[in-house]
Amino acid sequence: MDDRPTRKALPRLDESLLTHLPPFSRLDRRQIRTILDQATSRRYEEGVAVFHEGAPAERFHLLLDGYIRVVRITPTGEQVTALHIPAGQLFGIAQALGRNTYPATAITAAESIALSWPMRLWQAFVTEYDGFATETYRTVGNRVGEMNNRIVEMATLRVEQRVATALLRLVNQTGRKVEDGIEIDFPITRQDLSEMTGTTLHTVSRLLSAWEKDGLVRSRRKRVTVRDPHALVELTQA
């Protein structure tokens, strides 16, 4: 159980990397080979931006390992996290929706590995590869759904409920089973949680302290383990 960050190695660009991912799962080995040959792979340290809001959308990306936080920065410098993207998904695909700049900034929430392709290949992917467009749009649809949920939450839930919801979502999406519960398997600070829920790190800290006292969660620096998910669910409905 060593938490020391082991430097992730760039994988060999092997066909098996893509075969199980929805946008590529219908393709044959030769097609995937072509796709891989056109890709650039790169490792990103934790907290690094893959691309910035407003920059021309020159490449689209596939996250092979790690996590991405999609954030926007307000005129006053506050960050708001709009979305979390787990490994295995495309990101930076605003082009598919007719945008030519990135609408938000993508920051790695943990050390990550991503492939990317120049945007000019997008059209080729869509027309040549069966199921690519459909699956991509399905991904977009899911993200739209999540955003919609976020709006409803922000409009109707109190802070405590929002933080509980955020924790549960992270646990569901990226939870790793550990001895005494489920741990969110990337580093996450009080600040991060506050940016996801529209509150302050102080309030998040108070909530986590209270929950820890009641045995609902356990948290160390940059780490959160949920011990009693059911109790958290209760909280979201209170």
Add this chain to the structure above:
Amino acid sequence: MDDRPTRKALPRLDESLLTHLPPFSRLDRRQIRTILDQATSRRYEEGVAVFHEGAPAERFHLLLDGYIRVVRITPTGEQVTALHIPAGQLFGIAQALGRNTYPATAITAAESIALSWPMRLWQAFVTEYDGFATETYRTVGNRVGEMNNRIVEMATLRVEQRVATALLRLVNQTGRKVEDGIEIDFPITRQDLSEMTGTTLHTVSRLLSAWEKDGLVRSRRKRVTVRDPHALVELTQA
């Protein structure tokens, strides 16, 4: 100046209805004729649902006249308005993003006229009509952008700023120039505004009263006129 609701007449399904709308603007008369021949047109009273959240997405729609509010209803019965759609746009197109049920309820914010087509024609439209898919996805992209803005607003702005922002957005999207300012040209209640901003109708009422006293807005029952947009913009930044 008669505000009496005059019953809107169903238009003749004339080619000119569609020629200036982006998803159809590249098509020739014959194509548009075909599209119109397959369409059903219908008038909706104010406040009527065109489709309901969770229902199978059987038809997609084009709003010819009026306004649509896209709302979601929470388990506790609260309504949250996610989006406003003005005349000229497609709606109920979740299918384009791989969904097979409607993710939200569409309610007319004013008496409205809409065309609709059965979902099975969607694929045909996409493949046969040049530019249809692209423009549709562009519309989706814009809506995603708006939703993103909503999230950022909810997370960072105070209630007063959110209500001011909502008013400005409505004025920009659907404003009609009148004698002493710009009027939102469909009926809108304090309740509606509160559902757009995640607050209560009481708070909205207090804000509007205060603004009216300062000459920023003028409001009657279900009507709001913005007299000093610039001052409202100031408010959103304060």
Add this chain to the structure above:
DNA sequence: TCCGCAGTTTGCGCTGCCGCAAATCACGCC
């Protein structure tokens, strides 16, 4: 013309959450 109701206004008290401030803690580095 009158009535009823949906929409609106306003007062009052309370509290959830923020802002500020300061202390403490835990990790990585030298």
Add this chain to the structure above:
DNA sequence: GGCGTGATTTGCGGCAGCGCAAACTGCGGA
């Protein structure tokens, strides 16, 4: 092993905005 920095905790005071309640008003229908 000590130090510095970033992360976390906690206390305290203040107030924005909510909940509740009650009164008012303009519009449409009978």
